[in-house]
Amino acid sequence: MTAPVQPTPADRKRWARYLAEERAEGAVYGRLAARKQGEEREILLSLADAERRHAEHWLELLGREPTRMPRAGLRSRMLGWMAGRFGSIFVLALAQSAEARSPYDAEKYATPAMRADEKVHYEVVRGLAARGRRRLSGSFRAAVFGANDGLVSNLALVLGIGATGVAPSFVLFSGIAGLLAGALSMGAGEFVSVRSQRELLAATEVNDDADATAGDLDIDANELALVYRARGVGETEALARAERVVRAARAGARRANTGPIGTHAGHSDHEIVGSDWTAALSSFLLFASGAIVPVLPWIFGLTGATAILVALGLVGVALLITGAMVGILSGGPPLRRALRQLAIGFGAAAITYVLGLVFGVGAV
Template identity: 85%
Template sequence: MTAPAAVPAPTPTAADRKRWARYLVEERAEGAVYLGLAGRRTGEEQEILLSLAEAERRHEQHWLDLLGGEPAKLPRAGFRSRMLGWMAKHFGSIFVLALAQSAEARSPYDTEAYATPAMRADEKVHHEVVRGLAARGRRRLSGSFRAAVFGANDGLVSNLALVLGIGATGVSGGFVLFSGIAGLLAGALSMGAGEFVSVRSQRELLAATEHNDDADAAAGDLDIDANELALVYRARGMEQDEALARAERIVRAAQAGVRRSATGPIGVRSGGEDHEIVGSAWTAAISSFLLFASGAIVPVLPWIFGLQGTTAIVVALILVGIALLSTGAMVGILSGGPPLRRGLRQLAIGFGAAAVTYLLGLLFGVGVA
């Protein structure tokens, strides 16, 4: 891509030069983000990120040319840009790409008279490039992240509802603590057992669908013009013509005494690959147990540290509220949506469920009294 052409314009004002200086430091900061990410990647993704950094350098040069060289004093880059640069250098995670995607979507050049059309087009292209890179990371992370959010939130909400419901009946703090610990263990064990059974059952189902080469082994005795070997390949997902051609090759090779290596048909996933995707039943069970427990322990903390009554309930609500807002915000960042809105949605759902059990606890407490 050619370097941006200079833009003829009236004599710049002090406000113009101040704005150019801000653009300059932001372009440098964005370039540093891409360089930081590239340093933690290899292959194609690294090349793409280095190309993005080079494009930001061209934009930086544009503002330097307008300013007449490096200014004696430059403003600091925005907090968001500095935070992204630090995260890219030290972590290089999908969260950085997701945040960078949001940043690229808010280019100021659409209304900037001193930006060139090429720069405006570059920013739109950068948004799509970063979105594509972030999408790769989201696909790699989606399964495990879904399980993590589900497990932790399930523990947070279910145990908060449990301790609030029991606490509202007016029982002692020790009874609430015991109930919370019991709820933690019961829920975590249930989650772990459920994941173990689910994954083990899926692996057994996949094992039952794996193909073998018994039919190929008997190919030397088949009639080359009339046999059902092609049906085996059609049942595995091959098109009719491809299945017939493969069957003929195998029969001819078998009759000629050539031994074929045991390979599955092209385009059909092997059972081993399926098993790798599903994962280990024990890993899934332990992960689910720990994730649920990590969430379920939060509502119980006030009672563990000796708080009682309304004070314990308020502290539990604050702690769980922070956790729900944090997980919701992370979902928002990864999905490219507004973090605050996602966090508030998570908070409303969790507190809504807890409020129902608290009201029931109050009702039963009045009844017992």
């Protein structure tokens, strides 16, 4: 492409900014690719190559490297810093939002191919981010739920107790008791839930009890096919599979993976569910990590309105952070998610505080 005859200073400034952004975005994808293997690595490297092609377009328009190269935007610099230090899911979630707002739709010097590339990049990044979200969804949901439950429930508890006018030591004792009770309840509940699920899987797990007698079955009319049909296999395929198994058993060439009662390799269902003790300990610690925050002012000797305001401030910051993280990982607006989390937490705390005032006045 040949450069315009008379580009304005504003044009050249804008092209230089695009050049800086494309190089920064290409570096982000390159750093992410260095932390990946296989298909995801190839996809990320292809994205980095596309960003380099876009950068070459703007460099060609400029004619040479700008004397004073502008810095990439704050978002691109932040993504570049995160790409080399954190998990790719956070970076990809933020990159998804960035790719959704391409400036090339209104840029007359961008080629149609570049505009199309940006839309494709958004879909590619969204797909990669979705993979990470699926891998992270269970543990992240448990982490956010546990920490938020501790934050909100214990804040509501200490504010409700504090509003009754009792001594600060009683508020502190109530907060610690609420922390332990809630954390133990969360841990016990998670233990029972995971253990019950593992027991349910064990009850439905296939076995090889029929292997020893497979060779004695009637190959023309045997009930082994019913085993496969009960597992959802079609009638024709079930019968064909049963016949293969019986023939193999009679020939003495039956392999472990073709037995009449096929097994799940490595008990993968159990691995997906996870360990009951690990789940219980994680839930205990996550709840406790959130529940300790509202109690900190009283632990450090603050009392009265000062302790309440500090507790509100600490919990507010924590709720904003967890809400923003949910927004980032879900691909939604972080600020809106953070404010929603804050409103829910403070709403629950406000209700218990008002109740504490009512009961406190009644007691007086």
